[in-house]
Amino acid sequence: MSAINYQFYLLAQSAGDAAKETAEQTREIVSKITTGKIAQGVFILLAAYLTLKILDKLVLWLSERIAKEWRLRVKQFLPFLRMIVLTTATVVLMNLFLNLSKENILAVTGTVAVALGFAFKDFASSIIAGIVGLFESPYGVGDRIKIGEHYGEVVSYGLRSVQIQTPNDNIVTIPHNKIWTEALSNSNAGALEAQVVTEFYFAHEIDVNLVRKILYRVAQTSKYTALKLPIAVVMTEKPWGSSFKLKAYPLDARDEFIYQTDLTVRAKCAFAKHKLSYPRMFDVENKNIS
Structure with missing residues (x-):
């Protein structure tokens, strides 16, 4: 061989x-x-x-x-x-x-x-x-979270992914590894309540103290408000007018949008009674509202 x-x-x-x-x-x-x-x-x-x-x-x-x-x-x-x-x-x-x-x-x-x-x-x-x-525990079932551009309530927590139900009633499946690379926002983190921010805009000449009283009263008398948690009214001045943010907590985070609607409708009725003026259309169209 x-x-x-x-x-x-x-x-x-x-x-x-x-x-x-x-x-x-x-x-x-x-x-x-x-x-x-x-x-x-x-x-x-x-x-x-x-x-x-x-x-x-x-x-x-x-x-x-x-x-x-x-x-x-x-x-x-x-x-x-x-x-x-x-x-x-x-x-x-x-x-x-x-x-x-x-x-x-x-x-x-x-x-x-x-x-x-x-x-x-x-x-x-x-x-x-x-x-x-x-x-x-960055999020759990029942939490209201935002990952990337998706916001909603966590309805399922699987081994590979989490499912959230958006305000439009869509189910979005997001892999858990997004927490390595995406910013995560959790509105309630296991609590029943989650802060809701409702914005209002007015002309510069309005009575600021009157608006603050109205907004505070509107939140205080809403049937959805968790009164044990703080209510705050925050104001900032913009070139086109005055911006107000009403910060309050509903009794149940699920009522976020119903609560926001209730606050807005009742506040606008009060504003109409006092004839409070809103920013002029010319100013709103030519300035950036933020």
Whole structure:
């Protein structure tokens, strides 16, 4: 046998030995797959899916039928319950199809980590951010948040993403990894109330003290106002007129836009009675209102 042929023989033998070793390792990690195990696996997946659906409906149903101050606290349990169900299902499936010795667990963990790192980088990043979010709590179910250009109430907290319901009743799904790169604004952070800012504009010659009294009174007498929280009227001067911001809290953050409408309608009725003048159209069109 020539030297070249002998080298090829050694290479082929090495490749064959490596393939045999890989096959042996695979057989050691993966247990014997039978029809019964497949049926059990399908049953576990269906059970986990149904459990998640039941949990979602049960927790949301319960949160809407208890005292308002407990509604958001009950909803906060939903992400943790979902994570427990998913983790349990994953562990049971791994025990069913894998021989989970100490060495095999390390091998599977390393393989999965490499696969996720290269093939599912964004997916893995979203899951990690979701798990971190459970403990840091930048938002939870029931919170009113803004991520990027999207604003609304958090209605679902999944392992990979969060779903918010916008004021236009659209459901927007946002991956958790957006918290790494996007600014996040949370209006109520688990509280039932969230501040609502209502803006009003007037000409320079109006009675400033009268406007402040009217706005304060309008907020104080609204049936939606949480009177235990502060009411503030803030004024700034603009080239085109005077800008007023009425800052107050509704009893329930869900009433944000109904509350804002109630304040605006009742305030405008009071302004009309006192014949308070608004900025002239020429000034508004040629100046930037901010």
